[in-house]
Amino acid sequence: MPPLAARRRVAVVGTGAIVGGSHLPALRAHSDRVELVAAVDVDTDRLDAFRELAGGEIAGYTAMDEMLDAVRPDLVLIGTPPSLHRQQTVDALKAGAWVLCEKPLTLSLAEYDEIAAAEEASGAYAAVVFQHRYGSGAVHARELIARGELGAPRVAHCQTTWYRDAAYYAVPWRGKWATEGGGPTMGHGIHQFDLLLHLLGPWTEIRAMAARLVHDTESEDVSTALVRFENGALATVVNSVLSPDEVSRIRIDCADATVELTHLYGHRNEDWVYTPAPHVDAARADAWRTPASDVPSSHTAQLGALLDAYDNGVRPPTSGREARATLEFAAALYKAAFTGNPVHAGEIGPGDPFYPAMHGDHPHWAPKERA
Known part of the structure; x- marks a missing residue:
């Protein structure tokens, strides 16, 4: 029988409802394969509430770069607002961690291609949560x-x-x-x-x-x-x-x-x-x-598939071309x-206004008149 894989050290970034309600139960369901070691949130009250909910002695940080330097996790789970996903994912990849990020992984195809470049440079992978x-x-x-x-x-x-x-x-x-x-x-x-x-x-x-x-x-x-x-x-x-x-x-x-x-x-x-x-x-x-x-369908099921990929050293599902598609x-x-x-298919690339932003050059709708 092959030896059991080591428990992967996991950090969560953003400790709001989606992390506490979906990612935390998934981590508990795979407690034989993962260990939650750190959490990051700019809101200290929310961070403290999550740490209490998670139980155990997990480290708390208000800055992601500090956490990455101190903890060096194997896997980072990101549940922050969408505009933060690209930079946080790139930072985690540069630190050598795999990433599982809530949707949308990025706000544009241009941002996604930045993550693809960071993957290639680091050898780590970033997957997006598509639990269905x-x-x-x-x-x-x-x-x-x-x-x-x-x-x-x-x-x-x-x-x-x-x-x-x-x-x-x-x-x-x-x-x-x-x-x-x-x-x-x-x-x-x-x-x-x-x-x-x-x-x-x-x-x-x-x-x-x-x-x-x-x-x-x-x-x-x-x-x-x-x-x-x-x-x-x-x-x-x-x-x-x-x-x-x-x-x-x-x-x-x-x-x-x-x-x-x-x-x-x-x-x-x-x-x-x-x-x-x-x-x-x-x-x-x-x-x-x-x-x-x-x-x-659940975060638990997706996390299991990602951990299987990690253990086998292969690209996880809902990353790379799949996520970009x-x-x-x-x-x-x-x-x-x-x-x-x-x-x-395939027509949106660099030079197309819909490559760096989903709205292209479409103007915003005018504010609605108040009754």
Whole structure:
């Protein structure tokens, strides 16, 4: 039997709700493989509250560079506002640490390519949190589609219709291009269309619209897109924070079956439904059912996959080209929406206004008049 891998020393940067509510349980679930050794937050009250919640004697810092110099962690988990992700990720990579960062990993493709350069220079890797890929239902669906068990994909729908009120956007960094990178396309729907891309593979063309219908923000509060995939499938993508009946949904109609996922913030096996076409016999359809082993989509599942990659010295999932492809989709959606023209895969690069910023050269919407 090979020797057990050493426990990886982990530091968290940003100790808000997402870290305490999602990353901390994931670390506890993998306590045989990781040791939480440090936390960083500029808010000392929040930092102290997190350290108490985490238990044990973890070191606390108000500056990330001090933590990196003193602790030299193996892995850094980043849960800070989006505008801080690029620099914090680059700093961690330069210190030799792997990174698992909340979405979006960066605010633009240009920023992402800076992280790719830092990876190459350091030999460490940076992955973005796309936990919906990791549930057993998603793994099973992807395998069925990839093997052609459901027939050729033809039509797909990807829906993130959530509701956020004015209080949500009172947080200073939300709703601004420079600090959030966009509206629900970047901050909410990105989880679902990342999963759609994971299931269907590369896209070739996108046409889109975006609008700010309600909220007094710089960025959009709704976007829609029509997408053509390399395999010929056509899809609709809707991202909204204006929807009282909140739902996250992906539906893919293949030649022999429809597979549909309906949930809100996370899925289990029971959330995946397979409907066979009339010509499919019952025995074949029964074989599509998601296996009995039920692994919910979660930070816990993703952290396990990242630790497996660390132990094997290979690039982790949702890093590199995979993570960039999802960010490119967001950039292309915005470009298509703001220019009114179709956008093709691979066309956004240096020199394109949508390469350094998701809004390109599109002017901000004028402030809404107060009643």
